[in-house]
Amino acid sequence: GAGVSQSPSNKVTEKGKDVELRCDPISGHTALYWYRQSLGQGLEFLIYFQGNSAPDKSGLPSDRFSAERTGGSVSTLTIQRTQQEDSAVYLCASSFQTGNYGYTFGSGTRLTVV
Amino acid sequence: DAKTTQPNSMESNEEEPVHLPCNHSTISGTDYIHWYRQLPSQGPEYVIHGLTSNVNNRMASLAIAEDRKSSTLILHRATLRDAAVYYCILSLNSGNTPLVFGKGTRLSVIA
Numbered sequence: 001g002a003g004v005s006q007s008p009s010n011k012v013t014e015k016g017k018d019v020e021l022r023c024d025p026i027s028g029h030t031a032l033y034w035y036r037q038s039l040g041q042g043l044e045f046l047i048y049f050q051g052n053s054a055p056d057k058s059g060l061p062s063d064r065f066s067a068e069r070t071g072g073s074v075s076t077l078t079i080q081r082t083q084q085e086d087s088a089v090y091l092c093a094s095s096f097q098t099g100n101y102g103y104t105f106g107s108g109t110r111l112t113v114v
Numbered sequence: 115d116a117k118t119t120q121p122n123s124m125e126s127n128e129e130e131p132v133h134l135p136c137n138h139s140t141i142s143g144t145d146y147i148h149w150y151r152q153l154p155s156q157g158p159e160y161v162i163h164g165l166t167s168n169v170n171n172r173m174a175s176l177a178i179a180e181d182r183k184s185s186t187l188i189l190h191r192a193t194l195r196d197a198a199v200y201y202c203i204l205s206l207n208s209g210n211t212p213l214v215f216g217k218g219t220r221l222s223v224i225a
Contacts, residue, residue: 033212043158043215056212091157100146100209105157
């Protein structure tokens, strides 16, 4: 596609429920990144993929968070047993590959846990 | 880790040039300097990046000090649409480490 597509754009969920956030990167981009941004805060790195492999999972906040990428394309970020502190905008970006290539970000998924 | 230091906020008049500074005194030889910006309620947007030489593109210019310990993002004529948070980031490990965003500089543009 022309840009990075994220869905849903907004998600309200009850505390304790599981949620799945989807990212569809730019076609041909092998690197994919997940960040989150809490209200009024900076971007926090979560995880990245090179192809279908995730070399760096160090940013995942807890074992309730997981992510996968299939076919070197779509990625899903799953949060189990959501907590109120998980409320944030979850941003996905892709780049041609790792290295010094510009990132293209999606518009994000705004997650609200009530 | 190589870090960057930026002013928290800056203000500019519309149609005036804007010079956004960034200090990165611990930069290493293979670290590229990247600039992104984030408009309100949007994801970050790539602006420009460079290694040693000054760079120009349709959005901005990047001036890199000879010792590479600082750089300046130059917007030639600020518009209201340029009001955003501007992030100066070093790409580590030849870019094979994900970008780490700091707090950036919040640019306000006055009509």
